[in-house]
Amino acid sequence: MPSEIRRIPAIESLPAALRGGVVAIGNFDGVHRGHQSVLQPALDIAARDGVPALVLTFEPHPRQVFRPDVPVFRLTPAHMKARLLEALGFEAVVEHPFTRAFAGLEPQDFVKTVLVDGLGISHVVTGFDFHYGRNRGGTPATLAEAGRANGFGVTLVEAFSDEGGAVVSSSRIRGLLGEGEVAEAAGLLGYRFTVEAEVTGGKKLGRTLGFPTANMALPPQTELRHGIYAVRFRRADGRLHDGVASFGRRPTVDEDGAPLLETFLFDFDGDLYGETCAVSLFGFLRGEVKFDGLDPLVAQMKRDEEEARALLSGVRPLSALDLGIAFKGAAA
Template sequence: MTVFHRNEKKEPLPEALKGGVVAIGNFDGVHRGHRSVLERALTLAAERGVPALVLTFEPHPRTVFRPEEPVFRLTPAPMKARLLEAMGFRSVIEYPFDRDFSMRSAEEFIQTILVDWLHASAVVTGFDFHFGKGREGGPAFLMVSGERHGFTVSLMDAFRDENAEVISSSRIRALLGEGDVSAAAGLLGYRYTVEAEVIGGEKLGRQLGFPTANMQLPPEAELKPGIYAVHFRRADGTLRDGVASYGRRPTVTENGVPLLETYVFDFSDNLYGETCSVSFFGHLRDELKFDGLDPLVAQIRRDEEEARALLAGVRPLGELDARIAF
């Protein structure tokens, strides 16, 4: 898997990646709603014997236009690349998005990126994809450009769930904000997963007999504070069950910085500095403030028992979930 960062030096694309089928979009979450575009690109690439690539943009355009309201990313760039690799893509092109880029014309986007640089033989995107200054480029513009430059265009309809509702990143963010990680997993097609470096903490959990691996999520993360049953994966791929608390730890601190603290079952090694991932399987309860440490310890024991029971029966939702969360 190649993650290719385009920059203004205009370095050439490796020959092995030219002439491929290019799926275009932000694909935040790589959720089931994106699969119609992504799977169509993979199918076309296999039929034609050419590489399948994803063209995406970093940072998220909304973060550029509204920096005071950074978007809650379901899948930051490294996690997105892992998911796309698991689906079978050869390369992810992370094109820098800034205000200068947003002012380029639709024709310049087609000519300089799709034709001159990627040498795209086919483009697959959503039916509502717009691009170029003022969103002047749309489906009709793309189709005409494809005929002129020699690449085919596939425009895919929005994918709907079993209730005929469109699956979207914003809908999944709302579910995570409610703590409904099970419903979010149903729309994602895999368990919601975060990845971060394990940092030092106050070591209170260790003193209480429940050592935790602490991670700091981005400040814009909208996951509901609470207690969750999780899978914890180390950088070497080792996977263990655990129970995670996300929030400000009201029993032991006032206005603490939100932390994800995972008590990894049957484990005691040092994880500081290691980049690990946590996959969420179920919301056990809301974050609570206890009258002292003894009630907190008693509740942690109950949380551990409930998490072990829940995780004992979990199965992958599909191949992607098996690769990411198991």
């Protein structure tokens, strides 16, 4: 496994040493189990052939280009996606700029410009429904034909379904997170859903109530159900702390405020301001409630802490990815 994945901003920037590799193509938002069913064959073929294993993805998300008025709730921003791909074993991810001009390439030009001249691939792996080029005119059949004509192999992977027979998709996972179903979402991701942001200062009301919190502003397009979660908090140095977090508008004390993630770390006393930290969600405890005063709020927060401690005491990693994201380090 590479010690650190290379993030390459465009196909033109690909180092010569990484040409001739196996490339998995896709947006891969979430790097979920469905994506992993495409990514793993690319790793296997690269290992078999002794060539680099790469991922070709696109920035920004295509929907941000074609529908800028509809915000995209990204499960994994580019830096988090790269970290997951690194954990899987890829050597590099090419984050090629996605523009209307790029989307307008004729399918044959996409093959020549991107795959042949740009990346010099020996093999490409994609999902069975992969389309490319202007008006999505490139199909799996034309890709296979292009591979024969240009001397690269093509592997198409069928859709991956969960144990219940339903296809695993990023949109399905977004929907589950919007309902607070973080445990079910984790089952589809193969790891606990994790957010990352800088810890910022707040009104310090939690500290006066005996529950000091690390406050993090998430992107406004985050479609996570407002409520209380059992979480694991990872600091920049890798140290882990169990905790309970509230995501929402704090209706008891500040119902007009912007949504904020506030995490109370168990058995911790320190300064986190300015640190970029990660929070992994293990369970949804309850929805957001407006209490009639601070005393009932504090009583409920104590019950939330007890429930979160109990839930987190028995958790186990779901996969190697989960082990790296939510379990690496020394728990509090």
